[in-house]
Amino acid sequence: MRPKICGGLAGVACGGAAVAVGHLAAMAFAREASPVLAVAAVVVDATPEPVKHFAIETFGIYDKVVLLAGIAVILAGLSILVGILALTHPVAGPAALLAMGVVGAAAALSRPASEPWWALPSVAGTAAAMFVFIYLYRPAAPVSEGGPGTTVDRRKLLIAGAGVGAAGVAGGLLSTAFTPDGGRPQVRLPDPASTAADHKTFTDPGIAPFHTPNADFYRVDTALTVPRLDIADYRLRIGGRVDNPLEFEYRDLLDMRLIERDLTLTCVSNQVGGTLVGNARWLGVPLEDLLALARPHEGADQVVGHSADGWTCGTPTSVCIDGRDAILAVAMNGEPLPYEHGFPVRMIVPGLYGYCSATKWLVELELSTFEDFDAYWVRRGWAPTAPVKVSSRIDTPKPLAELSAGTRTVAGVAWAQQRGIRGVRVRVDDGPWTATELAPVMGTDTWRQWRWQWDATPGRHRLEVLAVTHDDETQTAERKDTFPDGSTGRHSLVVTVR
Incomplete structure (x- = not known):
């Protein structure tokens, strides 16, 4: 194995030890004190609004997974560089590991609910990384221009890799096994606490249920x-x-x-x-x-x-x-x-x-x-207060769906909290607007299901929907981005009928 490859893997082992031990130590204090999670939280707060906006719109509910994966990739890349650099500049390794520990501790202590001991997981992680570094690197013959160099013991690298992997698995298992339940399983709710809808709801395939699970x-x-x-x-x-x-x-x-x-x-x-x-x-x-x-x-x-x-x-x-x-x-x-x-x-x-x-x-x-x-x-930069816009959505058919000719159900939901939905209309290929059937609704603060039976003819068709509120506001066709107070525009999609 080439020396630089060994150095890069050794750097990953050191960085992995810092993360795994830091996370394990955080289980004894507070999960939020984990160095990686604390740094990620600081990144979330410091990220420019356009980037956050892009992340939520692009990744939706998975934005945090993408962020953590990105931090893991960056950390791995930095660890590889530090590991290789330490082959010719031995002081660079401990210095970089110490700097990473300081960043982790500072991030943990910057969180709103932090306590002084939230720095301890970063300290423990840094100590583990230093130990692995000392364990793996040993002095080598002087290099031509860089002064005394180091080399990585390959056998020890395998042992360290196994140990770091085991620590990582242990941290994951402990995170799951020792996550506190907060007493939720013991809560007994008083009456009323029910789930049944008080009126008829539509159950057509593809339409959102009245109550979201x-x-x-x-x-x-x-x-x-x-x-x-x-x-x-x-x-x-x-x-x-x-x-x-x-x-x-x-x-x-x-x-x-x-x-x-x-x-x-x-x-x-x-x-x-x-x-x-x-x-x-x-x-x-x-x-x-x-x-x-x-x-x-x-x-x-x-x-x-x-x-x-x-x-x-x-x-x-x-x-x-x-x-x-x-x-x-x-x-x-x-x-x-x-x-x-x-x-x-x-x-x-x-x-x-x-x-x-x-x-x-x-x-x-x-x-x-x-x-x-x-x-x-x-x-x-978001507006201090933002009333919900009149909105509607086509749930079925899906965009770019291929349908058979004949009677097909077009259905979805519409909402305008505090005003309520009085009507929903659909049209095909910019033709006339047609009223849809609405499910009964008990109040103005819920969405309302709608459906329409479409006599679908062969060809490529565009379906569009709009909603009308009880105070006669018609959903606007003007497309507006979500920033700074919510999107506007009418939902439309294209399907093909065979």
């Missing part, structure tokens, strides 16, 4: 690791510009007046015809009740939701107390909130996009003003 509900947030809050220690604080600061335990919320509502949530990054939208049955405490107890000051026009991972969300105080079903949800589709969707408590305010209304892993509500505080996404 929890496992299929979209997830967009900045958390690289899903927070696992323990209900035994959970506290919800309400403070800031209020006369009566409050603090609640999880059980306190379950014992309060609860309401159950079907509510549609939409991500502001949802493209026309996109899937970053879902409808679920939520059980929760009316936000209006809690704010009435806290008694906000006059002029406190913003409710800032603070997530356990440090993310913030700003919601107009007025929409939290205007009679709409704004809630702090504790259940989703008849079960305690899934971890990925905010267990134990999340905020939902219908009518606004999620980035300014739907804080997950909620630990604090702070009454403030829009003048005094910009929430996470507002700092990155």
Whole structure:
């Protein structure tokens, strides 16, 4: 094996030891203190808005997987370079490993919920990497111009590789085996907590069900690791510009007046015809009740939701107390909130996009003003508040589908929270608009299923849909990007009929 190849593999072994041991050590403290996860979180915060926008639009719910994979590739590349450089410049190896450890520790300590001991996993990882470096590299004959060089013991390289691999597997297994459940399996929800729809729904093949299953509900947030809050220690604080600061335990919320509502949530990054939208049955405490107890000051026009991972969300105080079903949800589709969707408590305010209304892993509500505080996404250029646009989507047939001639079902969903959908129309090849059949709906804050029986004739056809609200707003044809306050435009697709 050539010396440079050995050096590169040795560098990977050192970098792998740092990552594996650092992650293992983080299991004893906090998963977020893992060096790689901490650095990734800093990258998320520091990434320019256009790049984040591109990542969400391109990769959707897999954006975090792509980010972590990218960091792994970069780390592997740097490790290879350091390993090769250490063959002629021995000091470069320990110096680079120490620098990586400092970066990991600094990233961990920069996180909003960090404690001083969050630096320890990076320290442990650096120590492991140093040990592997000393184990693998040994002095060699002087090189012509670079001074004393080193060489890699190939037999030890195999041993080190096996050890690092075992540590990595152990870290993965421990991450799964010792992930805390936060007490969720023991939660017993009070009545009402149900999942059955209160009206007829369409079940045509391909159409989105009225209630989106929890496992299929979209997830967009900045958390690289899903927070696992323990209900035994959970506290919800309400403070800031209020006369009566409050603090609640999880059980306190379950014992309060609860309401159950079907509510549609939409991500502001949802493209026309996109899937970053879902409808679920939520059980929760009316936000209006809690704010009435806290008694906000006059002029406190913003409710800032603070997530356990440090993310913030700003919601107009007025929409939290205007009679709409704004809630702090504790259940989703008849079960305690899934971890990925905010267990134990999340905020939902219908009518606004999620980035300014739907804080997950909620630990604090702070009454403030829009003048005094910009929430996470507002700092990155998004609008301070963003009402949901009138939207509709064709679920079936799929784009570029090949169909047989005859009667075919065209179906989908439409939504306009706080206004409701009065009608949905479709047309073929820029022909006349035709009204569709609508499923009954219980309120204005859910999406509405629609369907139409199309007499499909042979050829290539373009299908287009639009929605009309109860207050007679017709969905615009003007195409607009999601930034800074949501996309507009009508969904269309092309199919071929044989």
